[in-house]
Amino acid sequence: MKRLALLAISGSVLAVAAVVTAAGPEPVRLESGMVSGTIGSSGDVRIFRGVPYAAPPVGAWRWKAPQPVAKWEGVRAATEYGARCMQGGGGGGAARGGAGGRQGGGGRRGAAPGDQPAAAGREGARAGRQGGQAAPAGIGAQQPTSEDCLFLNVWAPARAASERLPVMVWIHGAGLTGGSGSEPRYNGEELSKKGAVVITINYRLGPFGWLAHPELSRESGQRGSGNYGMMDSIAALQWVQRNAAAFGGDPRRVTIFGESAGAFLIAGLVGSPEAKGLFERAIAESGAWMGMGMGAMRTLAQAEEAGAKAVTAMNVSSIADLRTKPAEDIQRDLRGAGLIVDGKYVPEDLSVTFARGKQNAVDLLVGSNKDEGTFFGRQTATAEQFTTQAKQRFGELGDAFLKLYPAGSDTEAAASSLASFRDEANWHMRIWAEAQARIRKKAYLYFFTREPPLAPGAPSRGATHTAEIAYVFRQAGATPQATDVDRKLEDAMAAYWVNFAATGDPNGKGLPAWPMVKDRNSGRAMVLGDKIEAEPSLDTARLSIYDQAYARLRAGN
Numbered sequence: 313m314k315r316l317a318l319l320a321i322s323g324s325v326l327a328v329a330a331v332v333t334a335a336g337p338e339p340v341r342l343e344s345g346m347v348s349g350t351i352g353s354s355g356d357v358r359i360f361r362g363v364p365y366a367a368p369p370v371g372a373w374r375w376k377a378p379q380p381v382a383k384w385e386g387v388r389a390a391t392e393y394g395a396r397c398m399q400g401g402g403g404g405g406a407a408r409g410g411a412g413g414r415q416g417g418g419g420r421r422g423a424a425p426g427d428q429p430a431a432a433g434r435e436g437a438r439a440g441r442q443g444g445q446a447a448p449a450g451i452g453a454q455q456p457t458s459e460d461c462l463f464l465n466v467w468a469p470a471r472a473a474s475e476r477l478p479v480m481v482w483i484h485g486a487g488l489t490g491g492s493g494s495e496p497r498y499n500g501e502e503l504s505k506k507g508a509v510v511i512t513i514n515y516r517l518g519p520f521g522w523l524a525h526p527e528l529s530r531e532s533g534q535r536g537s538g539n540y541g542m543m544d545s546i547a548a549l550q551w552v553q554r555n556a557a558a559f560g561g562d563p564r565r566v567t568i569f570g571e572s573a574g575a576f577l578i579a580g581l582v583g584s585p586e587a588k589g590l591f592e593r594a595i596a597e598s599g600a601w602m603g604m605g606m607g608a609m610r611t612l613a614q615a616e617e618a619g620a621k622a623v624t625a626m627n628v629s630s631i632a633d634l635r636t637k638p639a640e641d642i643q644r645d646l647r648g649a650g651l652i653v654d655g656k657y658v659p660e661d662l663s664v665t666f667a668r669g670k671q672n673a674v675d676l677l678v679g680s681n682k683d684e685g686t687f688f689g690r691q692t693a694t695a696e697q698f699t700t701q702a703k704q705r706f707g708e709l710g711d712a713f714l715k716l717y718p719a720g721s722d723t724e725a726a727a728s729s730l731a732s733f734r735d736e737a738n739w740h741m742r743i744w745a746e747a748q749a750r751i752r753k754k755a756y757l758y759f760f761t762r763e764p765p766l767a768p769g770a771p772s773r774g775a776t777h778t779a780e781i782a783y784v785f786r787q788a789g790a791t792p793q794a795t796d797v798d799r800k801l802e803d804a805m806a807a808y809w810v811n812f813a814a815t816g817d818p819n820g821k822g823l824p825a826w827p828m829v830k831d832r833n834s835g836r837a838m839v840l841g842d843k844i845e846a847e848p849s850l851d852t853a854r855l856s857i858y859d860q861a862y863a864r865l866r867a868g869n
Contacts, residue, residue, distance in 0.1 A: 336391070340558045345384040350391050352467070352501045358559070359501065360466040361494070362394035365551040366544065368460035369516060374635045375528050375540060378462060378547040393494035394463030396455045397517045398643050400490065455494050459520065459639045464548055465493055467500035467510040470560020478813040479561040481552060481591070482512040483545060485572030485599070485778070488650055489518045502786035506810040509561035511552065515544035515577075520639075522648025524615035525623060527631045536654035538615050542580055543657065549581075549590040567593040567813035571781055575599030575678075579744065580651050583662040583671045593675040593816055595809060597784070598684060598777055600744045601662035604737040606862050609661045615649035622646050663866060666747040675816040676748040677809070678741045679758030679837065683774030685733035698725040706861055713857055735851075739858040742837075745829040754816045755829040761841030762801055765793035775841070783840075784809055797842055804844055 337358040339346045349360035366378035373379060470477050482498055484491040493512030500510030515521060521541030528537035549566065556563045568591045570578050575596035581587040582594050583601060598604060626645050628634045634642070653661055665671050693701065698719040703710035717728035738759065745755040760780040765788070766772060782788035786806050789799035808818035808826065818826050824844045829835035832855070836846045 339387045342555045342558055343383075344381045346387040347390040348387050349466075354501075354505070356469055357501050357504050358466075358468045360390040360468070360559070362392050362463045363390050363466065364394070364462060365464050365513070366462040366547045369462060369520070369540070369544075370459045372635060374459070374520070375523060375525075375537070375631070376532075377540070377543045393455050393465065393492075394514070395458035395461045396492035396494065397461035397514050398457050398459055398520050398639055399486075399517050400457070400643070455492065461492075461514045461516070462544060462547070463493070464511055464513040464551070465500070466559055467504040468559040468561070469504045469507065470509065473557055473560050475560040476557070476562035476565075477507055477509050477560055478565040478567065478810065479509045479511065479552060479556045479563070480567050480569055480810070480813050481549065482510065483515070483568060483570035483574035483577050484512065485570065485574040486517075488522060488541060488573045488577070488648060491517075491573075497781055497787060498785060499787070500785065503784065503806050503810070505786075506806050508810045508813055509556065509559050511548075511556075513545065513548045515541040515548070517541060518648045519642050519646035520648075522650050522652075523619050523646060524612060524649050524652060524654070525619040525631065526616050528619075529612070529616060531631070534654075534656045536612055536656050538612070538619075538649050538652050539654050539657045541648075542577060542584070542651060545577060545581060546584075546587055546590065546657075549587065553590060564592065565814065566591040567595060569595035569597070569784075569809065569813075570599075571597040571778065572599045572604075576601065576603055576651065579662065580658060581672075582674060582676075583665045584657050585659065585672075586657050588672050591674060593677075593813060595812065596676070596678045596741070596744070597780055598680045598737065598741075600678070600740045601666065602740060604680070604684065604733075604740060606736065606740065606858070606865060608663070608865065609658070610649055610652045612652055612654050615652045618647070618649060663862075666744065667866075669747070669751045671747065671751070673751055673753055674748070675754040675812070676745060677756045677758070677812050677818060678745055679760060679840075680734070680737040680741050681775045681777060681779055682734060682759065682761040682841075683730070683763075683779075684737050684777045685730040686773035687777030693725060693729065695719040695722050695725040698729060706857075707864065709857060709860055709864065713861075716854055716857060735854050736858055738837075739855055742829075742832075742835065742855065743859075743862075745835065746832060749828075749830050749835075755835075756812070756818055756826055757829050757835060757837040759837040759839050759847060761839055762798070764788060765791055765795065765798060767793060780805070780840070801840065801844070805840060808838075 336348055336350050339348045340360065347360055347363055349358050352359050364381045367373065367381055369376065369378060482493065484493055484495065484498060493514050498512050500512060504510040521544070522538055524538035529535055552566055553563045556566070568578050568581060576599040578594050578596045579601035622645070623634060626634070651658065699714060702713050706713045717732045719725035719728055742757060745757045748755040761775050763772060763774050764779050764782065783802040783805045786802045788794060788802045804823055807820055807823060811820045812818040826838045827836045827846050839845055839847050
């Protein structure tokens with residue numbers, strides 16, 4: 313049959329093209345009813361878009377745990393993406409300093425010296441965009457926003473339910489304030505061809521997903537509030553446990569994977585007792601439980617205080633009244649607190665959880681990128697500002713920090729700002745891998761260094777934050793400027809990711825050997841770049857300064 317697709321460039325419709333697709337696959341029976349999908353472009357993958365995994369969180373269900381989907385009669389068409397969750401506007405609660413700060417919390421956690429407030433929330437503001445550039449046209453590029461947004465999408469290469477392929481559930485980034493599972497860069501078709509059922513999800517964002525308030529805590533029955541986006545993610549994983557087999561997936565081999573704020577949320581799930589048993593493995597790209605830097609998590613009391621002040625400013629008498637307000641008003645006037653210690657989903661600061669080995673016992677693959685900081689347009693401080701901030705943040709370690717990251721001039725301070733951002737992110741991913749190794753789970757670490765191909769005249773930001781996504785989803789090689797290096801790298805990365813999802817070990821036939829992390833001395837990151845090889849040695853001096861700063865931070869809390 314023919315399906316018309318609008319091709320949009322820079323927001324203007326320029327052409328209409330006829331796309332020929334094969335007849336749709338046989339409907340699939342879920343617990344809530346039958347769904348019909350489409351066949352992918354190659355004919356090898358069945359696709360089901362806009363499948364609801366929870367009831368609409370609207371009206372009386374705003375700021376409550378997600379509820380079960382109502383069953384339907386007949387066959388529901390799952391051929392178009394569902395709405396994105398509410399996002400944009402002034403009330404998102406995006407992270408200051410991007411992923412290096414408090415994800416979704418509006419705080420200054422984890423920001424390296426030289427990080428400027430002007431960079432605040434840029435990832436959240438770029439929802440629906442790719443690496444700071446407009447998302448390409450096509451399905452999912454311009455989905456509407458709505459509170460009724462708890463949908464997921466499935467790419468299933470299995471021909472029969474009996475195949476039991478590994479399942480990979482993608483949790484998107486964008487500061488816990490933007491983004492969706494329907495962004496074109498998260499198209500799971502090419503990745504699924506490596507032998508996995510790929511699922512992308514939406515979860516509540518900004519003030520809808522992360523608002524804490526004393527009245528919400530009282531009515532919850534658990535004396536806590538906030539973390540609704542985390543509850544959504546757990547509900548989606550519970551849905552996967554009940555329904556993955558219908559698509560040929562194995563509910564015993566579920567891997568959660570995500571980037572930036574999505575990786576931050578994955579760390580929360582790995583540390584949460586409420587997510588225990590819902591997945592066997594986790595992949596986190598450029599983010600962990602402290603964002604990309606280090607800092608204490610926001611407490612329930614802190615989040616409730618901020619939420620109460622914001623709600624009072626809206627001149628409403630109760631949460632019940634607030635639930636009658638239009639979604640646009642909520643988005644404009646309130647902010648989300650981000651992932652917080654709520655007493656149930658996150659019982660304690662996750663630094664304590666991971667230090668004590670109380671996190672969920674799952675295999676882990678994590679890493680970061682060589683030029684993370686360039687993504688956020690960091691307006692570099694002067695040498696004097698960088699030096700002052702370093703001494704304020706690192707205290708008695710300030711002089712040692714400045715020996716490693718000198719600021720003898722403004723130019724030198726600029727380079728040190730980016731280098732320290734990179735190294736702190738790398739350190740955070742390493743300590744997470746080491747924490748999983750301590751509880752005798754498999755752990756692997758990567759460092760992404762490939763600078764993606766650019767259009768002629770486009771400025772380079774190096775291997776920036778988000779750059780690896782196109783390689784994981786096997787989309788980098790399709791760009792006009794791509795080379796054989798890009799195509800080989802994306803094929804290897806997709807294979808590593810799916811191998812890990814299948815067995816807990818990324819290694820496989822024809823791939824360079826990826827060493828396992830067992831401890832600091834034995835652990836080596838796999839460098840994913842122009843060449844694929846294990847890093848030759850550790851920069852112990854730089855890792856040590858962050859170890860010491862972290863110990864100092866932990867001792868003060």
